[in-house]
Each structure stands twice: as structure tokens, then as C-alpha cells.
Amino acid sequence: MKERLYNVKMRAAQGGSHKKGGKHISGAERIIPEGDILWSIAKLLDRSLNHSKGKADFINISLEEVRTSEVKYISSLPITTLEVKDYLEGRKGVIQCLKLIGLSSQKAEALLNLLMEAPPLRGAMLVDIHTLKRLEPDLNRGVRATGMDWAYDLYPRLNSMLEKEGINNNHVKEAVALASKVARAPGIIAEICWSDDPDYTAGYMASEKLGYIRFTHLKPFGVDKGGRIFCFDSTKATVEDCLNWLENQITIINEIKPYQGNFTLSDYFGD
Ligand code: WAQ
Ligand code: MG
Numbered sequence: 001m002k003e004r005l006y007n008v009k010m011r012a013a014q015g016g017s018h019k020k021g022g023k024h025i026s027g028a029e030r031i032i033p034e035g036d037i038l039w040s041i042a043k044l045l046d047r048s049l050n051h052s053k054g055k056a057d058f059i060n061i062s063l064e065e066v067r068t069s070e071v072k073y074i075s076s077l078p079i080t081t082l083e084v085k086d087y088l089e090g091r092k093g094v095i096q097c098l099k100l101i102g103l104s105s106q107k108a109e110a111l112l113n114l115l116m117e118a119p120p121l122r123g124a125m126l127v128d129i130h131t132l133k134r135l136e137p138d139l140n141r142g143v144r145a146t147g148m149d150w151a152y153d154l155y156p157r158l159n160s161m162l163e164k165e166g167i168n169n170n171h172v173k174e175a176v177a178l179a180s181k182v183a184r185a186p187g188i189i190a191e192i193c194w195s196d197d198p199d200y201t202a203g204y205m206a207s208e209k210l211g212y213i214r215f216t217h218l219k220p221f222g223v224d225k226g227g228r229i230f231c232f233d234s235t236k237a238t239v240e241d242c243l244n245w246l247e248n249q250i251t252i253i254n255e256i257k258p259y260q261g262n263f264t265l266s267d268y269f270g271d
Helices: 034-049 087-100 105-117 152-164 170-182 239-248 265-269
Strands: 005-014 023-033 058-066 072-075 079-083 125-128 148-150 188-194 203-207 211-215 227-232 251-255 262-264
Touching: 005 034, 023 034, 023 148, 023 152, 034 058, 072 170, 079 265, 087 105, 087 188, 087 203, 087 211, 087 265, 105 125, 105 188, 105 227, 125 239, 148 152, 148 170, 152 170, 170 188, 170 203, 170 211, 170 239, 170 251, 227 239, 262 265
Parallel strands: 072 251, 079 211, 079 262, 125 227, 148 251
Antiparallel strands: 005 023, 005 058, 188 203, 188 227, 203 211
């Protein structure tokens, strides 16, 4: 019999809980077999207590059994790295990617501006590409994609693939798991993200069409405001179906797509 799977979630804040206005320090989740629960909780706890955003004084860890019959298995988005000299060049690259998937320059710039100007959120903005209106039910929180991970037996291969590229870190593994889920959500055409960790400047633009495009810089060093925007095409799906996929559907990556290489913007876009 297959081992039972559990969704383990951690969120940590400083200055009291998130609800009481504490500052968000760290959040992460895993989907793991029963035998790895203790080890996995220890790792998550260690992260919340030793984080570059500060030391957490509120830590919540929860555990829920996953009904394996309800899991959707997906492939990872293929990873490409675009090497840029600074975040300004990175953001230009994001605009070019959005244009490649069919958005006008004006729309692409407007979406990126929304992300740059957003307040700090625990979740992502969900924005209709036609009206540029935000669609999340809770605008102070944003929408959180949950219930995703790599299949636990894929980790050795994933680690060695990322190790070869010098990018075997939690940021990349968790972001690709999230982006691979989000890109398959009803109506989502693209996602843009950079970290809230002050010392992590890389970010990405992801879409079903282009895959997971990393930019070596997408925000200035030292900034602790991160951002995420899910670009939604309201002619393709309802907001309810999209939110349901993001928040309730468990997705596990059971197929790793090969790494696509490192390029400069002009190599990649051919200009
Ligand atoms: N669902 C929706 N939005 C989220 C979630 C989630 N589960 N988790 C975080 N966010 C939002 C929130 O606004 C954060 O401030 C922002 O995203 C950034 O979150 O090298 O580490 O977890 O390939 O800090 C990109 C990796 C790392 C680039 C991104 O994001 C690479 C990262 P963080
Ligand atoms: Mg972070």
C-alpha cells in the first residue's frame, strides 16, 4: 500500500500573529509521506527561526492528510534563465515576455506597474488583463496558491538538475512548484514574481507557453517587499473556477521538464 500523504504548512510572523498585525516573515508548505513528517516539520521550523527577514515570534504549523484520489498530477514548467545586469533590465525582459504571449506593450507595462506599486501582501494579486481590476475576495491579503509540491521521490533528480546550474535552493524549488500549478489554473495566462527576502533579487515570469523564465535580477538588493501577480483572462474562465484551482486543488509535479539553458535578453529574444 502507498504511504499516506500530508500537506504540511508553516507561516511565521514577527510582532505577533498575522491576524494581530505581525510582520510576515516566512511561509512554506510541503506534501510529504507520513514517514517524513517529523523531519519536514523540523526543516520548516528552522526556516522560520532563522530568516533573513527577521526572527519570528509567531509560528503556525498545520498538517492535513491529502486524499490521494483528489490529487492532480502535473509536469513542471521548463526552466530558462535570462541573465540581466540589474533589475531594470530584468523588468524590461518581463515586458518582452508578456508581449511574446500576446499582450500589448501598454497592457504589459500596466500589469508590471500594478505589481511594483502594490502594497505588501501575503498572497498574490489576481488581475483581469482586460480591465486591470483586482479580483481577489480579500484585497488586503491577496490570493494564496496552496496545496502544491514536487513528488517526494523526484527530489533527488530535481536537486541534481538544479545543482548543475548552481540554483539548488528552496526559492527555486518552491517557486517552480507554485508557478507550475498557477500556469495551469483556468484563465491564468501569466504570472510575475519577485521574492520578499531582502537578499534574493532573482524573480520570474511564468506561463504555459514560455515556461518558467527566471531573471537573475528583478528587484534591487535589500528590498523586503516582494510581489506576485496572476494575470487572468476573464474571457477564458470564471474567477470561481480559477480560485478553486489555486486554493483547493492539490497538485503534485510528477514529471520534471529539462532545463532550457542560460541566455542574455538579446540571445533569447533575438534582437
Ligand atoms: N500564493 C500566492 N502568493 C504568494 C504565495 C502563495 N503561496 N507565497 C508568497 N506569495 C506572494 C507574497 O506577496 C510574497 O510577498 C511574494 O509572493 C513573494 O513570495 O531564482 O521567494 O515566497 O528562480 O518571497 C523566485 C525564485 C522566488 C526566482 C520567489 O517568493 C528563481 C519567492 P516569496
Ligand atoms: Mg520569501
